[in-house]
Amino acid sequence: MDELARCGLRHAVTSPGSRSTPLVLSLAREPRITSTSHVDERSAAFFALGVAKESGTPAALACTSGTAAANYAPAVIEAHEARVPLLVLTADRPPELRDLGAGQTIDQVKLYGSAAKWFLEVDEHPATPQRLRWLRQLACRAYWTALDGRPGPVHLNFSLREPLVLDEPLPSGDDGGRAGGRPWVTRPTIAPEPPPAFVDRLRAEFEQRPRAVLVAGRQERDRALAESLAGFADWLAIPLLADPLSGARRGPAAIAHYDALLRDTEWAAAHAPELVVRVGDLPTSKPLRAWLHGVDDALQLSFDPENVWQDPAGAVATILAADPRCTLDAIGGRVKRRTETAWLDRWHRADRAAAAAIARALQPAGLSEPRVAAELGAALPPEATVVVASSMPVRDAETFFPTRATPPRVLANRGANGIDGTVSTAFGAAASGDGPALLLIGDVALIHDLGGLLAAGRHDLKLTIVLLHNDGGGIFDFLPVSREGPEYVEHVATPHGLDFTHAAALFGLDYEEAGTVEEFRAALGRALAAERTAIVAVRTDRAANVALHAAVWDEVARSVRSAA
Numbered sequence: 381m382d383e384l385a386r387c388g389l390r391h392a393v394t395s396p397g398s399r400s401t402p403l404v405l406s407l408a409r410e411p412r413i414t415s416t417s418h419v420d421e422r423s424a425a426f427f428a429l430g431v432a433k434e435s436g437t438p439a440a441l442a443c444t445s446g447t448a449a450a451n452y453a454p455a456v457i458e459a460h461e462a463r464v465p466l467l468v469l470t471a472d473r474p475p476e477l478r479d480l481g482a483g484q485t486i487d488q489v490k491l492y493g494s495a496a497k498w499f500l501e502v503d504e505h506p507a508t509p510q511r512l513r514w515l516r517q518l519a520c521r522a523y524w525t526a527l528d529g530r531p532g533p534v535h536l537n538f539s540l541r542e543p544l545v546l547d548e549p550l551p552s553g554d555d556g557g558r559a560g561g562r563p564w565v566t567r568p569t570i571a572p573e574p575p576p577a578f579v580d581r582l583r584a585e586f587e588q589r590p591r592a593v594l595v596a597g598r599q600e601r602d603r604a605l606a607e608s609l610a611g612f613a614d615w616l617a618i619p620l621l622a623d624p625l626s627g628a629r630r631g632p633a634a635i636a637h638y639d640a641l642l643r644d645t646e647w648a649a650a651h652a653p654e655l656v657v658r659v660g661d662l663p664t665s666k667p668l669r670a671w672l673h674g675v676d677d678a679l680q681l682s683f684d685p686e687n688v689w690q691d692p693a694g695a696v697a698t699i700l701a702a703d704p705r706c707t708l709d710a711i712g713g714r715v716k717r718r719t720e721t722a723w724l725d726r727w728h729r730a731d732r733a734a735a736a737a738i739a740r741a742l743q744p745a746g747l748s749e750p751r752v753a754a755e756l757g758a759a760l761p762p763e764a765t766v767v768v769a770s771s772m773p774v775r776d777a778e779t780f781f782p783t784r785a786t787p788p789r790v791l792a793n794r795g796a797n798g799i800d801g802t803v804s805t806a807f808g809a810a811a812s813g814d815g816p817a818l819l820l821i822g823d824v825a826l827i828h829d830l831g832g833l834l835a836a837g838r839h840d841l842k843l844t845i846v847l848l849h850n851d852g853g854g855i856f857d858f859l860p861v862s863r864e865g866p867e868y869v870e871h872v873a874t875p876h877g878l879d880f881t882h883a884a885a886l887f888g889l890d891y892e893e894a895g896t897v898e899e900f901r902a903a904l905g906r907a908l909a910a911e912r913t914a915i916v917a918v919r920t921d922r923a924a925n926v927a928l929h930a931a932v933w934d935e936v937a938r939s940v941r942s943a944a
């Protein structure tokens with residue numbers, strides 16, 4: 381643990397048990413590491429995921445043997461898919477007690493399969509100088525492996541024999557570490573300067589294909605990339621189609637309402653580009669994905685330094701295994717500011733028309749799910765972090781968040797798109813970030829991780845939870861399955877009739893319901909100013925929500941056609 385702290389580990393999440401005692405106590409007693417205790421390992425792992433997403437650095441997890449370790453699996457899988465660095469430390473029985481009926485023993489070898497980036501069985505070792513050196517090297521290797529190349533979870537499985545608490549003192553932290561608190565192995569960051577010939581080749585593509593678009597999706601670790609993308613798109617007068625999860629929905633070239641615009645196939649066809657440059661994950665927007673799939677004449681380039689191949693349609697022609705920020709900054713430094721802005725102007729005109737059409741369509745509905753997203757996108761301060769749940773929240777954020785000079789940070793579990801663990805991820809982000817933290821979540825996702833609310837009181841964490849309560853999975857009402865009668869309602873929509881005031885009371889949270897836009901604004905203001913975690917609930921109707929989205933898309937299509 382001393383060595384992990386030297387590498388930079390600052391947050392660990394523990395869960396209770398006996399076999400894990402040596403791991404948990406050494407974490408809890410390491411002053412440079414904040415250890416947060418969570419009863420439920422599934423929530424614990426999602427909390428660590430939130431910490432690691434918010435901070436961009438690894439978080440550690442420690443739990444006991446058996447199904448405790450198995451409960452980490454959903455978050456480990458999410459961390460693998462979303463490339464989030466995690467150090468998973470599981471306690472296990474030693475080999476002589478495995479597969480023999482010893483208590484709480486399961487096969488933990490490679491428990492997370494291909495989701496773990498690296499697995500190692502760590503047996504007990506005598507505390508000889510040679511073994512301690514190896515342990516220090518191992519800690520460094522685990523830490524840097526979680527971060528290197530394609531980041532992800534590293535799993536160390538520890539065989540631990542009784543006694544689990546020693547009578548004699550353990551070797552102390554200053555035993556044998558490098559001087560000056562340095563880690564045993566350092567890993568200096570080497571600036572990924574792109575070679576000039578590569579920059580020139582790319583620059584030529586931009587010059588030869590002025591009808592270009594920059595598409596930016598989820599990206600969490602390089603906070604400066606968002607500014608670079610905005611600056612580059614502005615410099616070259618290229619529309620920037622940025623999912624809020626990219627942080628790049630900002631600056632004069634950003635187009636907020638591409639999802640609504642590209643739903644109009646006529647408009648989409650008339651705005652086919654010659655060049656598409658992708659950065660980060662593929663955005664969620666279905667119309668954007670379909671459009672990218674269909675623009676066959678465009679050259680499509682994808683910055684993909686982590687080798688994730690996010691291209692289910694097979695549209696990308698060239699993968700650039702280069703750092704997007706350094707490369708685009710270098711290109712921008714070598715081209716003159718583009719003064720011919722007709723292409724970007726067309727997008728801007730349409731985006732302004734779409735924004736007005738959306739406002740018109742939403743107005744009569746009062747407080748609705750899209751309106752909540754629009755309000756949050758406009759009102760949250762730049763220092764806020766908002767976690768958006770899978771299902772409609774992440775989609776409504778993409779459709780309705782405006783462009784801003786300095787938008788709030790937006791995080792989501794979009795590696796595997798699960799609705800599990802969302803509450804805990806948001807508490808992890810709240811524990812790790814400096815600004816206010818907010819969670820936009822549906823009722824089913826909240827039920828899924830209700831136990832995650834325990835973190836509020838046990839760790840004195842402040843999170844504003846905006847709950848969109850439409851009594852079921854509203855997303856499914858958009859699908860053909862919603863016509864399948866009572867079986868649809870019972871098995872897919874899953875209405876439950878729960879009143880979350882009781883959950884708030886159980887976990888000691890503030891709770892308010894808002895029925896109008898004014899009430900919502902006031903309740904949000906109170907919740908953000910409160911000292912403790914608060915739920916602001918908005919009741920909506922699933923069928924009315926589908927109709928409202930359709931009305932928005934119609935109004936946008938009508939207004940951009942008449943403007944064209």
Ligand SMILES: Cc1ncc(C[n+]2csc(CCOP(=O)(O)OP(=O)(O)O)c2C)c(N)n1
Nearest residue numbers: 771772798799822823824825852853854855
């Ligand atoms: C772990 C997991 N189980 C099931 C799903 C499938 N799923 C996607 S959305 C959804 C319903 C979510 O409902 P809610 O959180 O109320 O959001 P709404 O659809 O109403 O916006 C379900 C069950 C999933 N994504 N993840």
Ligand SMILES: [Mg+2]
Nearest residue numbers: 822823852854
């Ligand atoms: Mg719902």
